[in-house]
Amino acid sequence: MSTRVLYIEDDQDSQRLVSRVLSSFGYEVFLAKDGLEGVTLAREKQPHLVLIDINLPHLDGRATTTRLRSIPTLASIPIVALTANISPGNRELALAAGCTGFLTKPIDIDELPKQVSAFLHGYKHSLPEEARNQNLEQHARNLVEKLEAKVRELENINAQLYRLDRMKSEFLTLASHELRTPLTLVGGYSDILEKQLQQMTDLAMLPPILQVVEKLNKGVSRLKEIVDEIVRGARIATGALHLAWQPVLIGVLLAELEAYFLPICQTRNLTLQMENLRGLPAIVGDEEQLKTAVKNVIENGIKYTPDGGEISVSGQVLGGGIEIQIKDTGIGIPPEEQSYIFDEFHVLGPIDHHSTSKSAFQGGGLGLGLTIARGIIEAHNGRIWVESSGRDPDKLPGSTFHIWLPL
Numbered sequence: 001m002s003t004r005v006l007y008i009e010d011d012q013d014s015q016r017l018v019s020r021v022l023s024s025f026g027y028e029v030f031l032a033k034d035g036l037e038g039v040t041l042a043r044e045k046q047p048h049l050v051l052i053d054i055n056l057p058h059l060d061g062r063a064t065t066t067r068l069r070s071i072p073t074l075a076s077i078p079i080v081a082l083t084a085n086i087s088p089g090n091r092e093l094a095l096a097a098g099c100t101g102f103l104t105k106p107i108d109i110d111e112l113p114k115q116v117s118a119f120l121h122g123y124k125h126s127l128p129e130e131a132r133n134q135n136l137e138q139h140a141r142n143l144v145e146k147l148e149a150k151v152r153e154l155e156n157i158n159a160q161l162y163r164l165d166r167m168k169s170e171f172l173t174l175a176s177h178e179l180r181t182p183l184t185l186v187g188g189y190s191d192i193l194e195k196q197l198q199q200m201t202d203l204a205m206l207p208p209i210l211q212v213v214e215k216l217n218k219g220v221s222r223l224k225e226i227v228d229e230i231v232r233g234a235r236i237a238t239g240a241l242h243l244a245w246q247p248v249l250i251g252v253l254l255a256e257l258e259a260y261f262l263p264i265c266q267t268r269n270l271t272l273q274m275e276n277l278r279g280l281p282a283i284v285g286d287e288e289q290l291k292t293a294v295k296n297v298i299e300n301g302i303k304y305t306p307d308g309g310e311i312s313v314s315g316q317v318l319g320g321g322i323e324i325q326i327k328d329t330g331i332g333i334p335p336e337e338q339s340y341i342f343d344e345f346h347v348l349g350p351i352d353h354h355s356t357s358k359s360a361f362q363g364g365g366l367g368l369g370l371t372i373a374r375g376i377i378e379a380h381n382g383r384i385w386v387e388s389s390g391r392d393p394d395k396l397p398g399s400t401f402h403i404w405l406p407l
């Protein structure tokens, strides 16, 4: 088995040179372009020796060496600095930070293999005790200074992200309000038109015009639904969701949803099964909001289950609350995506299937349905989560959404 050498270096010319020289001597060379990648690769490859540049981006060579030394399997391997930085004190600092040796660039291609071999056989550059202690202190100060600068940088970035996130929510609120006004006008006039046409008598043109108006109205209602969804999403994002608390019978609420979804399921040849729901005790909550939450989850079950499948809804009293399970025989959700699908605008897979329809197979929407559902459930001190063994449009592993609401 060959000896493994990890070379951590951001300069590609040096990378190529060292890797060529050492490979020709039978070493297996791994390259990392910065300290973080170096630490990851060192863990993975467990090298026998590390060569490291000092002036690396982000985590410099000294900090990386200190980090590598804290990994038990790398605590005593040779870590050799290979640097063009020969300013006074640099060698001592590197040795105090944990380097075994300090070599300078330009690289001497005749000497390097001999030096590497010597370090592998236990050779070390020495540093007197007193100098080591002094440099160790300096190294610690440098680390803390860098850490402070990084923390400040992260704080600034975080503040910026907060600001962007707020701007996005405000934009959603504004955009949907802007859209709502003209939409209300169009809707109102098309209603008036429809009524006037209905009152007209005996005109051959009437039926085709009425058909157009009907389609117009349908389009307007769908637009209104989209705007409402955005408004609701924005309210949840800004924590401005108002709940009208009252006793709610989940069984009744689900029966209403069943009546709403049955005709939709018929068009897609899907079975909608409702079990054990009538006997569930009343909870306190906002009936309309809860209905929206459950509706969004059932709607997804319909959207992500191919024709001929089944969506079953069941309920039980569990852990001081009611748990509703919405199980489908659809394409399923990959485990690594399961926590993200509740995030705003998070949609899975390609968006080619994107559709304004609320029931077409894989007809994804804005990625707000589950965000809204979770926002509403959590505002009721409840929980929503999903179980699925993975996504497979052929084998159809299905998904089960759980909604738990306190009694």
Ligand code: ADP
Binding pocket: 296, 300, 301, 304, 328, 330, 331, 332, 333, 341, 342, 346, 347, 348, 349, 364, 365, 366, 367, 368, 369, 370, 371, 399
């Ligand atoms: P949308 O409103 O666009 O449908 P959602 O927030 O409701 O978005 O869902 C987010 C993503 O989660 C969807 O794009 C879909 O990929 C996935 N998803 C949600 N429910 C299911 C389900 N029952 N089966 C498979 N995938 C689902």
